[in-house]
Amino acid sequence: MNYRHGFHAGNHADVLKHVVLLALLEALMRKDAPFFVLDTHAGRGRYLLQGGQAGRTAEAATGILRLAGAKKPPAVIARYLQAVAADNPVDALLVYPGSPLLTAQAMRAQDRLAACELQPEEAAALKDLFARDARVAVHARDGYDAVRALLPPRVDGVRIARGLVLVDPPYEAQDEEYPRVARAVREALERWPQATCAIWYPIKQRRSLQPFFRKLEAIPARSLLLAELLVRPDDSPLRLNGSGMAILNPPWKLDEAIAPALPFLQQKLGETGAATRLEWLKRDVG
Template structure:
């Protein structure tokens, strides 16, 4: 595996993913009972925006750096911007928090996070980041295998009825990855039906997504919601034109929370021909 997220940290795809992730975590925080988060492809947890990798691609310029400091953002985006700013000096953006760090900073003392990372160097950095946080367990292992090993979640004798599984693989070979993702989601639903699943996916070739969406719609789930941000027209397979989050059993009214966020991100991150999508593949109105 050659993928390193440091080259893409803070880009438009990260912005979408983390706005939606924090909205989901905030929904979990509305109840006092503890929750559990499994991050299957966690990365190193924190990325330097001025580092060699991020500085070379400068993808953050079309992502977090285009939004930082804005005061007109809708609640879900403002929440995200506040979380990113909390990892940096005042009025400066030096570092970008990855999904496990954003999750850990949102959690309470009773909540738990299992963060999985297969690449040795990334896993070592992740372990160092959370070395003194007893709420977080870092696993240097395959995230798909962790679904079978760690669910249903039980930590220190406590069973966690509520929570979220974040599936965010690198998609180096997209056609090979989607069946793995669908199988993992099916496993989550069988082992932990109360849990939700959030899947990030790239949009490069739309046709490759259709079989994946059909599989998600056919799962034994209460609901499946798609939230997409296209920063340019879907007309080239050679670049990341946009990305989406497929949300299986999302929290109640999450679509209403992220709808204004999508419109805002399209306006401030999109080029000519940018668009958004918020669509239910399956919905339980009961």
């Protein structure tokens, strides 16, 4: 696998993913009890925007950089921008924090993160990043295998009841990746039924995702919510036209929290023909 997230750091897909991630973490922090996060494809945790991989593709220019200085953004967007700014000098945007760093910044002393990364170079950078943070365990291993090894989570022998499984694979071989994602999420919820599972997925042509959605609907979960941002029409299978987050067992009122973000992101990041979607494929009405 040759994928490196650094080439795409801070793009429109990262923006959507991390806005939703922070909304999920905020919901978990409404209670004092500890929570656990498993990040199955964590990457290196922090990415330089002004050089290296991100500088070569400049995808952040049509993502996070378009949001910088936004006036009166929705609360969920403001929280995201504050989290990104916290890892940068005042009035500058030099680095972009990945999902494990955003998670660790949001966590409290009692919360825990297991960040998995298979690529040795990326895993080494991730270990360096969290070398002094006892709340974070970095695992240089396949994130799908970690579902079986690390769930249900325990800290000092005590089981943690609440938490999140974030699945954000590269989708290099999509015919293989989507079934692996569905199997991993099914196993995660079998082992840890109280968990929320959040899956990032790319959108090139939306209709091609229907078999994947059917697999997710078949997983025993109380509810399933989709949040999508298309920055252009999905009429090309050769480019990333948008992305989405599929959330199984989302926390109460998550849809209301992220709803204002989608039209705002469409306006700021979208081209002609941009669109959003916020839809329940399965909803707990009990």
